[in-house]
Each structure stands twice: as C-alpha cells, then as structure tokens.
Amino acid sequence: MILFVLRRILMSVPTLIIVAVIIFCLVRALPGDAALMMLGGNIDDESTLEMMRHQLGLDQPLPVQFMAWLREIFSGNLGISVRTGQPVGELILDRFSVTATVVLLAMASALAVSIPAGLFAAHRHNTRADYAIVVATILKLSMPSFWVGLMLLVLFGAILGWLPTVGYVSVSQDFGLGVTYLILPVTSLALSEIAVMTRMMRAGSLEVMNRDYVTHARAKGLPERQVLWRHVFPNAFAPTLTMVGIALAGLLAGAAVTETVFTLPGLGKLLVDSIYGRDYPVLQGALLFIAAVYVVTNLLIDIAYSFFDPKVRLS
Amino acid sequence: MTFVSRLLGKTNGLIGAVMLGLVLVVAFLGAVWTPYDPLKSDLLNRFAAPGLAHPFGTDMFGRDVLSRLMRGAWVSVSIGLSTLVIPVVLGTVLGAAAGYFRGWFDRLLMMVLDALMAFPGLLIALGLMAVIGANRYGVILALSFAYLPAVTRVVRGSVLSISQNEFVEASAVMGNSRLYTLIVHILPNCLAPLIVLSTMMFGWVLLAESALSFLGLGVPPPEPSWGNILSEAKAHLMRYPLLGLLPGICISIALLGVNLLGDALRDELDPKSASAPSKEAI
Numbered sequence: 001m002i003l004f005v006l007r008r009i010l011m012s013v014p015t016l017i018i019v020a021v022i023i024f025c026l027v028r029a030l031p032g033d034a035a036l037m038m039l040g041g042n043i044d045d046e047s048t049l050e051m052m053r054h055q056l057g058l059d060q061p062l063p064v065q066f067m068a069w070l071r072e073i074f075s076g077n078l079g080i081s082v083r084t085g086q087p088v089g090e091l092i093l094d095r096f097s098v099t100a101t102v103v104l105l106a107m108a109s110a111l112a113v114s115i116p117a118g119l120f121a122a123h124r125h126n127t128r129a130d131y132a133i134v135v136a137t138i139l140k141l142s143m144p145s146f147w148v149g150l151m152l153l154v155l156f157g158a159i160l161g162w163l164p165t166v167g168y169v170s171v172s173q174d175f176g177l178g179v180t181y182l183i184l185p186v187t188s189l190a191l192s193e194i195a196v197m198t199r200m201m202r203a204g205s206l207e208v209m210n211r212d213y214v215t216h217a218r219a220k221g222l223p224e225r226q227v228l229w230r231h232v233f234p235n236a237f238a239p240t241l242t243m244v245g246i247a248l249a250g251l252l253a254g255a256a257v258t259e260t261v262f263t264l265p266g267l268g269k270l271l272v273d274s275i276y277g278r279d280y281p282v283l284q285g286a287l288l289f290i291a292a293v294y295v296v297t298n299l300l301i302d303i304a305y306s307f308f309d310p311k312v313r314l315s
Numbered sequence: 316m317t318f319v320s321r322l323l324g325k326t327n328g329l330i331g332a333v334m335l336g337l338v339l340v341v342a343f344l345g346a347v348w349t350p351y352d353p354l355k356s357d358l359l360n361r362f363a364a365p366g367l368a369h370p371f372g373t374d375m376f377g378r379d380v381l382s383r384l385m386r387g388a389w390v391s392v393s394i395g396l397s398t399l400v401i402p403v404v405l406g407t408v409l410g411a412a413a414g415y416f417r418g419w420f421d422r423l424l425m426m427v428l429d430a431l432m433a434f435p436g437l438l439i440a441l442g443l444m445a446v447i448g449a450n451r452y453g454v455i456l457a458l459s460f461a462y463l464p465a466v467t468r469v470v471r472g473s474v475l476s477i478s479q480n481e482f483v484e485a486s487a488v489m490g491n492s493r494l495y496t497l498i499v500h501i502l503p504n505c506l507a508p509l510i511v512l513s514t515m516m517f518g519w520v521l522l523a524e525s526a527l528s529f530l531g532l533g534v535p536p537p538e539p540s541w542g543n544i545l546s547e548a549k550a551h552l553m554r555y556p557l558l559g560l561l562p563g564i565c566i567s568i569a570l571l572g573v574n575l576l577g578d579a580l581r582d583e584l585d586p587k588s589a590s591a592p593s594k595e596a597i
Binding site for chain 1: 426427429430431435436437438441442443444445446448522525526529530531532545549552553556559560562563566567568570571573574575578
C-alpha cells in the first residue's frame with residue numbers, strides 16, 4: 001500500500017514538470033514585451049529597456065530562463081503582479097479561498113443529493129421515478145451552468161429580490177450576509193455536478209445490483225435500505241469517486257465563468273482579469289496553481305480509490 | 316440503412332437526431348437568409364417586445380433577436396464543426412502511431428498528454444485565447460488544441476486493444492506491411508468510438524464557445540454567436556430577461572440533441588465502453 005502511494009506520488013512529478021514547461025512556453029508566446037510592461041508601457045529609451053530585460057533575465061536563453069523560473073517557484077516566489085504590485089502567491093491564495101469555499105460546498109451538496117438519487121433510481125430501475133431522474137439529469141446536462149446561474153440570478157435576485165445580485169461578502173466577515181452571497185453560485189455549480197454524478201451513481205449501482213452478494217444480502221433478510229447502503233453503495237461508488245476528481249478540476253476551470261457571472265473575487269475571476277489586464281505573472285501563477293491543484297486532487301482520488309477497489313493497488 | 320433505422324428506432328436517438336437536425340437547418344438557413352439584417356441597429360426601436368414584426372423582439376441596439384439567433388446558430392455551429400477537424404485528423408494520426416508502434420514515441424506522447432489533461436480544456440483554451448487573441452479563428456484553434464488529447468487517447472486505446480486481435484496477426488503472417496495493416500485492418504475498427512467522441516465533442520465545443528464568448532474571449536461583437544448574444548444581454552437581464560433566456564435555450568436544445576444522439580450512438584456503435592456521461596463542467 002505504501003509502495004503504491006509512493007509510486008503514484010513519483011508518477012505525478014514528471015506531469016508537473018511538463019505542465020510547467022507548457023505554461024512557460026504559453027506565457028512566453030504572449031504578445032507584448034514584459035520589460036516594456038514593467039516600465040509602464042511607453043519608454044523609448046533603449047538602454048533602460050535593455051537594463052530591465054537584463055534585470056528580468058529576458059536576455060538569457062529560454063532554458064536558462066525556465067530553470068531560473070523553476071528555482072523561484074520552489075523558493076515560493078511566483079513574481080509580482082504588474083497591475084497591483086502584490087506578490088502573486090499571496091494574491092492567488094487569497095482568491096483561492098473564495099473559489100475553494102464555493103467549489104467544495106458545491107461538491108459536498110452535489111454528493112449529498114446525487115448518491116441517494118442515483119441509488120434510488122437504480123433501485124427503481126425502469127419505473128417512472130427512474131425515468132424522471134434520467135430525464136431530469138440529461139436536461140440539466142444540456143444547459144450551460146453559467147446560463148443557469150444567470151437565470152437564477154435574474155429570478156431570485158431581480159424578480160423575487162430574495163438574494164443579492166452583485167458583489168461578495170466573506171463568510172468570515174459577516175456569516176449571515178456571506179451565506180446569502182454564496183447560495184446562488186454554489187447552487188448553480190452543484191446542479192450540474194448533481195446531473196453528472198447521479199448518472200454515474202445510477203450506472204454504477206445498476207451494475208452491482210444483480211451481483212450474487214447483493215442477492216445473498218437480500219436472501220438473508222436484510223432490509224432493503226441496508227442492502228443498498230451496506231452492499232450496493234460501497235461497490236457502486238468507486239467510478240463516481242473518479243468523477244469527483246474530474247469534476248473538481250472542471251469546477252475550478254468553470255469557476256472562471258461562474259465567478260464572472262456572480263462577480264465573486266475568486267481564482268477564476270483573477271485568471272480572466274489577468275488575461276484582460278495582460279498581467280502575465282498572475283496569469284502564469286494562476287495557471288500553474290490550478291494545474292497543480294488538479295494533479296494533487298487526482299493523486300488523492302487515486303489513493304482513495306485504492307481503498308474502494310483493492311485491485312488498483314496491484315496493477 | 317439498417318444502422319440508421321435502428322438508431323432512429325430508439326426514442327433517444329430519434330429525439331436527438333430531430334433536435335440536432337433542427338439546429339443544423341436553422342444554422343444553414345441563418346447563413347444565407349435571416350428575416351432582418353442581424354447587424355443592423357435601429358435605435359428608435361430598442362427593447363421592442365415580441366410581436367408580429369419581431370417574433371422575439373429586439374435587443375439593446377434595436378436589432379432583431381430572431382435574426383441574431385439564426386445567424387448566431389450558424390456562427391456557433393460552424394465553429395463547432397470546424398473545431399472537430401484538427402483534433403480528429405491529428406489525434407487519429409498521433410494516437411494510431413503511438414498505439415501501434417509503441418516505444419519511446421508512445422511514452423513521450425502519453426506523458427505530454429497526461430500533462431495536458433492536467434488542465435481542464437476550458438483553461439487551455441483560455442490561456443491560448445490570450446496568446447492568439449479573441450476572434451473566431453482563435454476560438455477554433457484554442458479549442459482544437461484543448462480537445463486534441465481526448466481524441467489521441469481514445470484512438471490510441473482502441474488501436475492498442477484492436478492490435479491484440481487475431482486478424483491483425485493474420486495480416487502480418489500474410490506478409491502485409493505494418494503500415495498497411497494499421498490503415499486497412501486496424502483504423503477502420505476505431506471508427507465507432509471516434510464517431511461517438513466526435514458527436515460528444517461537438518457539444519463540448521458549443522458549450523466552450525459560449526463560455527469563452529461569454530467571457531469576452533470568443534467571437535467579438537457585433538457578429539452574433541450564441542455565447543456573445545448572452546454576454547451582451549447580461550447588462551440588461553434584470554429588466555429584459557428574455558434577451559438572456561433565448562440564447563441559453565438555443566444552446567440547451569443543441570446540447571440536448573447532441574447528448575441524446577450521442578448516447579444512442581454509443582449504445583449502438585460502442586456498447587462496450589462504460590456508460591459514463593462525459594461532460595466538462597462549465
């Protein structure tokens with residue numbers, strides 16, 4: 001088991017390095033001269049520009065620049081935002097707390113709904129309840145979640161006036177008010193995850209529903225509730241768990257759109273703003289951070305998966 | 316013929332094909348004819364309510380909403396279709412080469428693809444849009460690159476499993492070259508998963524295009540796409556929710572068609588693959 005975990009951790013190192021190379025190339029390919037931008041954009045003094053380039057290491061060959069950048073990352077220095085002058089690492093962690101709150105709450109509520117819903121649909125396979133759940137999930141799967149978010153905003157924010165439409169108040173500042181700002185973003189993200197994971201959970205449950213051990217559990221007289229939760233659920237959950245990892249990453253990327261809809265000051269909004277503002281240190285840092293979170297999440301999911309499905313450990 | 320009739324004999328296949336067909340017809344019609352000029356503003360007639368002259372009303376510049384949605388259908392659908400070309404062609408070549416010839420090329424490619432998969436597709440596209448600039452060719456290029464890993468992996472996987480078959484061995488024994496075996500005996504058998512994936516990908520691209528355009532990183536206005544119609548309507552949604560409701564419904568109809576047809580296609584063509592719903596959360 002320890003061997004499996006170690007091997008899995010080692011395997012993610014080359015992935016992270018290639019991720020860093022890709023981001024580095026991407027950011028170097030961006031239009032605009034970084035030195036010029038640091039100096040405020042309109043300097044025609046060639047020697048000052050040269051000095052700035054030298055200071056930023058831009059006159060070095062690309063591989064040297066890359067290694068220098070990697071060294072900086074490992075010492076925890078992601079650079080300084082061109083627009084605000086804040087350290088990028090600080091900015092990212094600050095914004096990430098907002099995104100993480102929304103994403104984790106959405107994921108938790110999605111799991112709380114979709115596990116029972118999927119089990120229930122499989123239990124009532126080919127009945128009206130099952131069809132209703134299948135139709136509802138495929139309908140939701142076909143709606144862009146940012147559009148659903150916008151429509152929720154119009155309905156509850158503007159027409160009914162129950163919830164605030166613009167801005168953000170942190171839960172740590174004012175709990176009651178903070179929650180009202182979180183309800184809509186969390187709901188709109190959770191809804192699409194519920195659709196995906198209910199389908200996964202239903203498919204997984206259907207697959208194990210007719211296995212011998214389930215029949216045996218029924219035959220020995222266990223109440224149906226216990227059959228479902230003790231015997232079907234643990235075996236049906238593994239594929240859904242993999243989906244949780246993919247979904248978390250999707251949520252992080254989707255946050256760019258959702259956070260724009262709800263004007264939340266999260267990581268996604270930071271990323272989009274850094275593209276508009278040509279704030280390349282922030283863009284570079286944010287991309288790297290999201291990719292790293294994704295790699296680590298998948299690592300954790302894989303390890304968790306091996307508890308549900310011991311076969312994975314041996315392969 | 317039997318295949319098509321079997322596909323349309325299923326409820327989801329039939330409904331999906333009809334919805335997708337409807338979207339395609341509207342899109343092709345929108346390319347050549349719209350009731351009004353979708354770009355022509357009429358400032359005396361802004362935010363007109365739906366009526367006989369304008370079935371869906373007019374927008375903040377007095378442009379006919381129906382005409383914009385029809386032309387937008389064409390823009391979005393044409394982006395969706397053109398985006399399929401690069402990933403399908405290049406992904407098939409790369410995936411087939413990696414899966415059939417194995418070796419260091421396969422290992423290197425898989426490592427790069429694993430790393431690329433470490434970004435959600437939308438994120439790659441966002442980063443690339445910053446490089447290429449926001450226009451429709453940028454969207455096509457960025458999304459092509461974003462979905463290339465998915466195609467490559469699927470083709471590689473099917474080539475790997477098909478290579479195990481005895482008819483591949485037989486072809487080698489008959490003295491056929493490896494390339495001939497790959498093209499004549501292996502690749503045609505990869506078509507089924509590729510068709511299923513392309514159908515699904517068309518849906519993902521529609522979704523991603525609308526998300527990018529919504530962020531202002533897609534098709535630039537005034538040219539309408541479903542995403543930027545929604546984006547432009549955003550500022551006026553609180554008073555005119557219909558302007559945002561309609562493009563969203565259009566996207567949803569197209570995606571529902573794709574999802575239903577894709578499910579039916581998979582059941583028919585590629586029944587072995589898990590019934591996992593694949594969708595990028597946007």
